[in-house]
Amino acid sequence: MDDPAADIMGATFRALCDHGYAELTMRDIAEESDRSKAALHYHYDDKEGLLIAFLDHMYDRFTDRVGGYGVEGDAELSEDVDATDPDERLRAFISAVLHPPNDGEAREFRTAMLEIKAQAPYQDAFQKRIARFDDFVTETVTELVEAGQSAGTYHEEIDPDHVAQFVLVVLDGAGARHVVAEVPVDCAVASLEDYLDGHLVDANAGRAEPESKASEQLTDGGETTGASDE
Amino acid sequence: MDDPAADIMGATFRALCDHGYAELTMRDIAEESDRSKAALHYHYDDKEGLLIAFLDHMYDRFTDRVGGYGVEGDAELSEDVDATDPDERLRAFISAVLHPPNDGEAREFRTAMLEIKAQAPYQDAFQKRIARFDDFVTETVTELVEAGQSAGTYHEEIDPDHVAQFVLVVLDGAGARHVVAEVPVDCAVASLEDYLDGHLVDANAGRAEPESKASEQLTDGGETTGASDE
DNA sequence: CCCTTTTGACTGACCGGTTGGTCAGGTTGT
């Protein structure tokens, strides 16, 4: 409460969820933080500077939340995740990226982030910050796929970077469709796992079932509408 | 030139490419159409009405362009497309959706469309028009998959609607990543075809090669940056 | 065939409301 900067970041988050990016005004953020407009300009030069600081703030929160799933991350992830298996870590990472903790304002925040992403071509500073999110996901997926190859779980001839690019496409697509068409994000995850099963998992390896569980389709999932930061 | 409505639609398209949706003003459209602001309000009640008419206009153009690939479409598609094979028609349809004719303003227009899509939660009229695009793609893909199953090319146990949903996710994701990260859309298409090969194509059928050409990866495609209407 | 009226298309000037940002000054803790 008594840290102005952190307080303003929280107010920006709430204002962004309530009004979206396009209709976000400095007055909205000011009211949400119980401060005056001028107080915001005391801490940040202008609106653009405030939003950039907000994106940096969200990047820190994002990496803190899902950083543990990478190859260098700490093993203590969750109950039913085998920390030694890169395949399980990859799937857990994808699920974590797609399902942030605050389920309530999930779609609202995702909508605001999509609006900001759409501003990337006009705002060079925005593009750079968004690229940091993407690079983090890309690197994590790439490393996990490489680890899976070293462990013998994944095919050797697959290009890990190519897989990471596709995962990013599906992640962005799932988020976009959640915003635009109110489709739950899990629908895409099921098909993405089909893709992983069919093109990454080495059938000759130990515990992977190649074709049976793959086509286990949930036509309209449990409406676990999580909002990803990315 | 002498049809005011069509002329304004064209001007709206150009203004949208130049300024994006967020910074699109009535003056921009007026200048692009060599008319006054008031002239626009003569033809359309307000800005929202003009944009809605524009979306309807784009829907007509879109269905005219890619409608021929559906099961009911006319067979004359292109040179090297076997009109009798639903699998080839599906892949041609996906490629057509992703690659509109006007390559020059490709990313600019796609950016504006992404901005508009992000407004769907706030503008109910926008959401309805965008849903028309999505429904058209969904139905086309569903019908083509069903046709492929009837022809014996595709597995029978696959849910066509589930496949269509995933195709839509990848299509939206590819478009979004083209806008945000300047990634060429073809990168995603290659992986999507891998998915189709692995989970739709019945290996027991005739001409489909199951595992060899599948992993033919283009790490950074020929930069054929097309802008889809959808 | 000419004159009048109507109508569709359009313009320039203008208005109310909103937004990002500034500024002079005030309060509080150290």
Add this chain to the structure above:
DNA sequence: ACAACCTGACCAACCGGTCAGTCAAAAGGG
């Protein structure tokens, strides 16, 4: 005293939309 923090009032710029009036072509009537 001094710095960090904050406020209320204010301003220029801009945007969507309105309004009175212009103009040419079509319509209509004698």
